[in-house]
Amino acid sequence: MKLELRHLRVVCAIADAGSLSKAASVLGLAQPALTAQLHRIEALLGGRLFERDHKGARPTPLGELVLERARVLLPAFSRLQEDALRLVDDGEPGERHRVGAVNGPMLGGLVHRLTEEHPGSPVSTQVSWSNDELAAMVAAGRLDYVLVGVCGDAPPPADHGLTWSVIAVEPVFVLVPEDHPSALLEEVDLAALADTQWAAVPGDGCFGDCFVAACSRAGFTPRTLYEVDMAACIDLAAGGDAVVLCQPTFRHTPGLVTMPLAGVPLRWRHLIGWDPEGPAAAFGPQVLRYAAEAYRETAERSARYASWLAAHPEFGTVGHHANV
Incomplete structure (x- = not known):
């Protein structure tokens, strides 16, 4: 870190x-x-x-x-972002799409749909580990839309006046080597992994606390939770050094498999936000639909997750009316 x-x-x-x-x-x-x-x-x-x-x-x-x-x-970095955005933004407000995102499965698919369906509108992206940082950029007019993730029923950033809608609700899976004792099971009990080390990508929400609480309900206190980027997560999982808490849409990697946790002890919600008073608000519902399509497409690429969703229809993408 x-x-x-x-x-x-x-x-x-x-x-x-x-x-x-x-x-x-x-x-x-x-x-x-x-x-x-x-x-x-x-x-x-x-x-x-x-x-x-x-x-x-x-x-x-x-x-x-x-x-x-x-x-x-911090002020110097903010000025750098503002100057860079002014330099690259060729279109008028409403004729461009500036999208911020935390770690998630939809950004690539959303960009593809925006560029394909609206070829005359420039698309730019901004990635951060921080939901709040990206929400603040939307409120300041430096981004149009932001894709964030929150744990369970936790609220999205509330101090910036954004409109938030739920794109999808998903279980948290684990990433393990294909020769792991649990890899051939349909699902694995969290308690069965009590003696392992853990890894996850960083964030600024309550996921770490929710994970500890889930382990407590399962009857154990977890060992170290490494906060590392996804490349390091893959290395730790492949080497058998940690079980990685991951999204079920995680792209297939040779030698590794994703596993559902029995009883879904941890949930994750993907949200999209925009400024309801900003010039991009009118196009927000369309971007929400594009994001939902991108999520469904990504979910279908994982045979295990697609099968799991068929048995758990309360998860996956939700209706476009699901505002936060």
Whole structure:
């Protein structure tokens, strides 16, 4: 795991709020999830960033250094994004499609549909691990639409005034080597994996907390959950070093298989958001339909997931009326 801009935003949010509980509310996170993020950031930087007590959180000397640099870097990065978008946006508002996305299965298919059905409209993309960062870019007019994922019934970012619609609801699968003892089963009990290490791609929501809670319900406390990019997840799974928590649409990789978890202890919702007052709002329902089509197409590529969906019709794409 490397230091990223989203980590600097977390540090600034804690410093500005003066406590982890207030910062968690501002960021739309559960406090345990924010605390866990802070611990990971401190581990990356080699020391404590805040002194915390009943009065709140105060920056340490290391924290002051990080804050000083972050308050220079973050505005500079935002200006860079704005200048770059002004340079590449040749069309007028409403004649272009600027799409942001977190890790998910639909971005490629959505871009394909937009470019095929609307060849005269430029399409640009922005990828981030942070739902909140992308939502803020839509609110600021730097993106038109954003594809995000949230765990279970958790809400999407609520501080930016966006309209949100559910594209699909899916189970969380696990990625294991094809010679794993569970690989030939129809599904695997979470408790049967109690002694393994775990891996998942990073994010700024409550997925880590939900995973720990699911393990607790299954009767165990999970070992280390590595937060790494998808390439590292594949390496860890292939080497037998970790079981990867993954989306069921994960593209087939030789030597690896995706497995459903019995009882669906973890769910994931894919959402799309846009500014209801922005110029792109009128086209939002069409983009939602394109995203749903892209999801169905991706799901059909996985024989195991397609079979699972046939037996669990309450999952997969939902009606276009499903607003959040």
